[in-house]
Amino acid sequence: MPVSILLNSALAATLAIAGAAQAKPRVVVSIQQLKEVAGPSPSGKPTSWVPAANASPGDVLEYVLHYSNQGDEAAKNAVIEDPIPKGTTFVAASGADAGVEITFSNDNGKTWAPAVKLTYEVKLPGGAVERRVATPSGYTHVRWTVSSVPAGASGQVSFRVRVN
Amino acid sequence: MKPSTVLDPSRAPSRVAAFILGALALTATSAVASTAANTVITNTATVNYNDAGGAAQAAVTASAAVTVTLVPSAAPLSSPPVxxxxxxxxxxxxxxxxxxxxxxxxxxxxxxxxxxxxxxxxxxxxxxxxxxxxxxxxxxxxxxxxxxxxxxxxxxxxxxxxxxxxxxxxxxxxxxxxxxxxxxxxxxxxxxxxxxxxxxxxxxxxxxxxxxxxxxxxxxxxxxxxxxxxxxxxxxxxxxxxxxxxxxxxxxxxxxxxxRPTVTVTKLVSVDGGATFNASATAAPGVVLIYKITATNGAATSATSVAFTDVLPAYLTYQVITGRFATSAATTYAGATALTEGSGGYTVSGSTVTYNPGGATGTVAGGGVLVLFFGAKIN
Structure with missing residues (x-):
């Protein structure tokens, strides 16, 4: 809500109460960092994903981003953005979107496109510039756009990287 | 909307340059390129959102970090020369x-x-x-x-x-x-x-x-x-x-x-009083022959307690005060150091001449020599 300059402290208090009463979205986010290790998972798979504090070059890490709206109004156009960490490489097709729109950037967030449409320019020896479809290893950012997160709703998205 | 994290310096500002590099990295084997141990890799996610009225709300972030571990690798060793x-x-x-x-x-x-x-x-x-x-x-x-x-x-x-x-x-x-x-x-x-x-x-x-x-x-x-x-x-x-x-x-x-120390010995004879030595010579009875016995240490290390023993054959008589020694093959009989029978390890007993100096003289360095001269008359 717009708050203009207030001269009267009593009025300010009144407005603050009114503001607190007004419905507002409040989105929180957390990251869970997992690593695939040998050893059966509870579901019987040969490997399991466990929380990771360290990793070796070549290890695949999964970042699970939990988001929830703890406010009392829907959050609109929630954009979850995550730069691929330095020292890691995005694993192809590992962006799990759970039904939300996922786009990628290969230029540090300047441009965004779905995986198949993301391109980059290559200067050929002759000087001509050619557009090519970006390979997932070149992604710099991943982004999910959730058009609406209702109050009390939550969800999660995830992606994987390989430690260089 | 803009990313909240620091831009990655390894990804160059020019997207063209960045992706040429990216393509190179892709073709290289992953075993070659690796991140150093103890590097902390931090992932930060940012959520931007609006309220129902379309007003932007303060972004929220969350981070997670992993520390890169050591991947042990065999350390090549040189092969020192023989x-x-x-x-x-x-x-x-x-x-x-x-x-x-x-x-x-x-x-x-x-x-x-x-x-x-x-x-x-x-x-x-x-x-x-x-x-x-x-x-x-x-x-x-x-x-x-x-x-x-x-x-x-x-x-x-x-x-x-x-x-x-x-x-x-x-x-x-x-x-x-x-x-x-x-x-x-x-x-x-x-x-x-x-x-x-x-x-x-x-x-x-x-x-x-x-x-x-x-x-x-x-x-x-x-x-x-x-x-x-x-x-x-x-x-x-x-x-x-x-x-x-x-x-x-x-x-x-x-x-x-x-x-191992290796000593070889040669023996030459002179019929002209020690001026010239040869492996063989002819001489008349009554001539005093000067023998030159050379012990050479062919090894790299010193040989100690080098000793000579020479049994004179028949028809020869040892001549007193003819014994001399030298520590250089080039030393002439005239230039050699005199020996006295019965001292310095030099003894003559009957027809047996023995020289066992011991000590420094008896120690022949690698490549060094010890030379014994003595005279005997043809009967």
Whole structure:
């Protein structure tokens, strides 16, 4: 809500109460960092994903981003953005979107496109510039756009990287 | 909307350049490019959202971090060249060069065996272990660069992953000496300045930067069991103390030849009073022959207690005060040092001439000689 300059402290208090009463979205986010290790998972798979504090070059890490709206109004156009960490490489097709729109950037967030449409320019020896479809290893950012997160709703998205 | 994280310096501002690099990295094998141990990789996600009325709300973020672990790697060892030493002389000293190839610092246990042939067994002496620093390039290194950029190792030490001022590091096969280390925790990097610029070829991100050190090993001679020499064949191994403990053994074992002192003797005769000597000559009865007996030490080490014994054949009579000795093959009879029968280890008993000087005179250095002259008259 717009708050203009207030001269009267009593009025300010009144407005603050009114503001607190007004419905507002409040989105929180957390990251869970997992690593695939040998050893059966509870579901019987040969490997399991466990929380990771360290990793070796070549290890695949999964970042699970939990988001929830703890406010009392829907959050609109929630954009979850995550730069691929330095020292890691995005694993192809590992962006799990759970039904939300996922786009990628290969230029540090300047441009965004779905995986198949993301391109980059290559200067050929002759000087001509050619557009090519970006390979997932070149992604710099991943982004999910959730058009609406209702109050009390939550969800999660995830992606994987390989430690260089 | 803009990303909240610091832009990655390794991804160049130019997207064209960035992706040419990206394509190169993709074609390289992943085993070559690696992130240094102790690097902290932080992932930060940002959520921007609006309220129902479309007003932007304060962004929220969450972060997670992993620390990169050491991947142990066998550290190549040099193969010191062959050596020849003298039995009982100074031990052989072998100088090894060992170069780290891991993504972080590691300690290597050193062990060595000396396999004897024709010589008694010995135990080499060498350091129990050696620690080598290690990191990887965080930014590609170009020819002519006076420094390299590596990941921050998440501590406040003056060294970066074990590499400090004076360390010798190998980048792309070439050794460089470190002149300074500057850490930049905020950028998650450190700069290693070199005494010489990067030479040869540029090196890609992730290239291992390994410390190189030398150590020495001493191998005693042992005692030659037969013949004039034996060999100690030395093989040294460095084993990482980090599981699974990759190890390297020197490619070519170092063969140390142990020489036993070897003395040979020649005998010449002079019929002209010691002016000229020959292997054989003719002379009339009554002529005094001067014999020259030369003991030559053909080994590299000293021979001690060299002694002569000469039994005169029939028809010869020893002549008193004709004994002389020299320690140079070139010394003439006239220039040689006189010996007195019955002293200095020089004795004549009947027809047997013995010279056993002992001490310094009886010790013939490697390649040295001891010469005995004496006269005998043809009956």
């Amino acid at each position: 050596q020849t030493i003298a039995q009982g002389g100074p031990a052989a000293t072998l100088t090894y060069t060992i170069t780290g190839t891991a993504n972080g610092p590691d300690t290597y246990n050193l062990s060595s065996t000396a396999t004897p042939a024709n010589v008694s067994a010995v135990t080499p002496t060498l350091p129990a272990n050696i620690t080598l620093g290690g990191t990887t390039l965080a930014v590609a290194a170009n020819v002519g660069d006076p420094s390299i950029t590596v990941p921050y190792d998440n501590n406040g030490l003056a060294t970066i992953n074990g590499i400090g001022i004076g360390s010798v590091i190998v980048v792309g096969g070439n050794p460089y000496t470190v002149s300074s280390v500057t850490k930049n925790a905020a950028a998650n990097t450190a700069t290693i300045t070199l005494t010489g610029a990067i030479a040869g070829a540029g090196q890609a991100i992730g290239t291992v930067v390994g410390e190189r050190k030398t150590f020495t090993e001493t191998v005693p001679s042992g005692t030659v069991t037969s013949g004039s020499s034996g060999t100690q064949t030395v093989s040294t191994t460095a084993t990482s103390t980090t599981a699974p403990g990759p190890a390297t053994t020197q490619t070519t074992p170092t063969v140390i030849t142990v020489q």
